[in-house]
Amino acid sequence: MLMAKEEKERYSANSLVRGLEILKLFSEERPTLSLVEIAKELDVSRTVPFRLLYTLQTLGYLYQDEHTKRYNLTPKVLELGFAYLSTLKLPEIAQPYLEKLRDETGASCHLSILDGHEVVYVGSAAARGVSAVNVNIGLRLPAHAVANGKVQLAYQPQERLNQVLYGSNLTPFTERTKTDFVDFQQELATIREQGYAITKGELHHGIQSVAAPIINRSGQVIAAINLVATDTILHNEFIEKAALPKVLEVSEILSGFMGNHVKN
Amino acid sequence: MLMAKEEKERYSANSLVRGLEILKLFSEERPTLSLVEIAKELDVSRTVPFRLLYTLQTLGYLYQDEHTKRYNLTPKVLELGFAYLSTLKLPEIAQPYLEKLRDETGASCHLSILDGHEVVYVGSAAARGVSAVNVNIGLRLPAHAVANGKVQLAYQPQERLNQVLYGSNLTPFTERTKTDFVDFQQELATIREQGYAITKGELHHGIQSVAAPIINRSGQVIAAINLVATDTILHNEFIEKAALPKVLEVSEILSGFMGNHVKN
DNA sequence: AATTTTGTTTGACAATTTAAAACACGTTTC
DNA sequence: GAAACGTGTTTTAAATTGTCAAACAAAATT
The missing domain is CATH 1.10.10.10 (Winged helix-like DNA-binding domain superfamily/Winged helix DNA-binding domain)
Structure with a gap:
């Protein structure tokens, strides 16, 4: 490492x-x-x-x-990892909301945290039927290629970003993956302004994702929630009109729960 | 051990x-x-x-x-436990079925395996709303007090049962918990004949559970699925008419998938 | 039957682990 | 404000382990 x-x-x-x-x-x-x-x-x-x-x-x-x-x-x-999960209260709190979002949108809904240049899934409500994206708890994906990763990266201090993204990262997975550090930084700035991230086919072709940050009272991003589905389900209009507002609503609710954790 | x-x-x-x-x-x-x-x-x-x-x-x-x-x-x-989960294909296969069962019954549905005298949850579909039982992956519960535990114990060879249940086990949690070894053995025999287990308030008052084994082609029980809910949802008639048949159906389907794993 | 591969044990030396002592630094107590 | 205390950290030196190589037994291959 x-x-x-x-x-x-x-x-x-x-x-x-x-x-x-x-x-x-x-x-x-x-x-x-x-x-x-x-x-x-x-x-x-x-x-x-x-x-x-x-x-x-x-x-x-x-x-x-x-x-x-x-x-x-x-x-x-499993005891080893379980000890960790039980130190987090968030997944437990978030689970019903993940399922609600999943049911209201038909997309898979996840809760993830950032670990270095990867996101780690700590909660999940999988879409019914043949879901295009199958995520189990503990799965790691490259943060720069998924919406929930980007939205968490967007709120990191510049210094950590440099550390995390230094070197061999920004690996491309499709032709839509952002690989240029400067471009990427700019995108993160936009995400930070907007308060959410959307990715379209950056990890897999035809898979869209919408993500929003969960922020504690100290202003730190501690997790992210996201919706993922094929572009037939998560098409642009649906994202704008339905998916994004719902994701933002839930992320705000969950952010509200957080804040008694880190006592500085 | x-x-x-x-x-x-x-x-x-x-x-x-x-x-x-x-x-x-x-x-x-x-x-x-x-x-x-x-x-x-x-x-x-x-x-x-x-x-x-x-x-x-x-x-x-x-x-x-x-x-x-x-x-x-x-x-x-989480990487440590995750390596284990990924060696099991079952949770992945089972997940859609767990969710289907959950949706059809309104009860929480779980997949668990046996480890010594405890069951370990490796898959879960939590009931919507305020669910009475909150189970996260990795959770351990005493096998003798839950339906999914009993149904797995029921198919263990006598020798292992003696080992596992020797000594301080069969701890009571409510007045309905079976604590006598001989009684318990008899119940296991019944369960083995029936092919399913039902518990009523043995771990928590008012919580019912129905479980069925997942058996591979060598005849070994490798896991169990169960439904859990309050007795208002899982009342006797509903169990008989709806919950139990559905659980048995899914357990048979999942048993069908298993069997290419253990090559003796 | 002979050879190779694998799991296991042993031996001797090198390397780590250990508790105790000592230090640095804050906090608390007097 | 000085002394006593609690922590985290480093050092020391003796005891314990970890290590490789070598050797053996038992399978698996040839």
Whole structure:
């Protein structure tokens, strides 16, 4: 993450680092892993992950298949993320509003927060039927290519923006993705003035999104809500007349709830 | 988990153990923690968590407030649990069905799996309006007091049941909670015969629940779906005539999807 | 049957972790 | 305003671990 000229890390609880790395190696594509696979990924001898895997297993985060000897994650790993979610009260408060918005518009409605250059989904009300965009809690998407990301970036101090967007970001996904830093900054300024963001096909062709910020009493953006759907549902007129006003209304309500959190 | 007579742990990647412990110390009640608080909880000198906290911060899982010096979890911890969720395809497949059931019945609908003596919620469609039961993904509830827990317990091999329910479990929550092991076993047998479970006020007064198992082609129960609502919504007639048949229908559909997962 | 791959254990050395002590800095107490 | 206290941080040195290489057993391949 840190590009790093490596003064030398002050500390590095190595087994902690590696243990967490192991947990993160598991994915949809690789739901199970063997000792050797893990050792190769970490680029260490087999003994190292062997001991860590033993520990993770003892703690209950991993399960080893007796026959194949391969490792799986267990539901216990959810405890880790769950602790975080429960420190946020917002998703709980927002959920009924997300569902109301979804029902009134037919689009999927989400609640997300910003983490670096990515948005993280922390609440969701999926549209009925074959929804074009399938978002699960915990999903990360590049902030610069989604409306809820932009609207959160728009309210960041310039300094953080520079940090966050420095270097390899602004990756294009379609020909409509904004990739020029100066253009992008200008768009953010507009968004900040308007108080909302709209994206059209910047991450996927034909997918539109409308987003508004949730702002606490200190004026910080702490989250965003957005609607996403194909352009047949979220066409321009519908956005203007229906979707956008509703999103703004809800974002204001939710902003009202916030503010007792950060005590400066 | 293993009751253990503690020969002496073969290995213990201590900093991994402690690091994960630290992440788990955060909760809704204690969203931020100080160094001293953490040191006390772990019962070690301040140096230990200091180094681990530094590491966790470097990895991005924690954030330290500059002024107060207190630590918070960051959204990055969701990555850990998210890896697990993405290894399960079921929640994704099930979501539209959960919502359909919710809409057709007015009750909240959930998908859960069994972890030891607890159920873990991995999918949810919350009822509109003021829902009596608020379930977020990752929530754990005692399996013996909820319908979705019972229906999963009912299909466990006897041996595992003994393990799981040994000792301090079968904790009562209301006067209707089953606490006698023999009674409970008998109820499980009935549930297994019926193919569904119904609970009435065993965890909370006035809250009813109907659950059915999701079974893969090897005959193992891998999850359960359930409906929960107050007894005014889920009254007996409605359960019989509407809720239960619908739940059973969906559980069969979802069972049909499963089975290519476990290759023995 | 021979070879390779994988999981597991052991040994010896290097590296980290640990508690205690010491320091810096605010806060509180007297 | 000085002394005592609580925290976060650094240093120290002894105890514990983590590490690689080597070796073995058991599968899986050839």
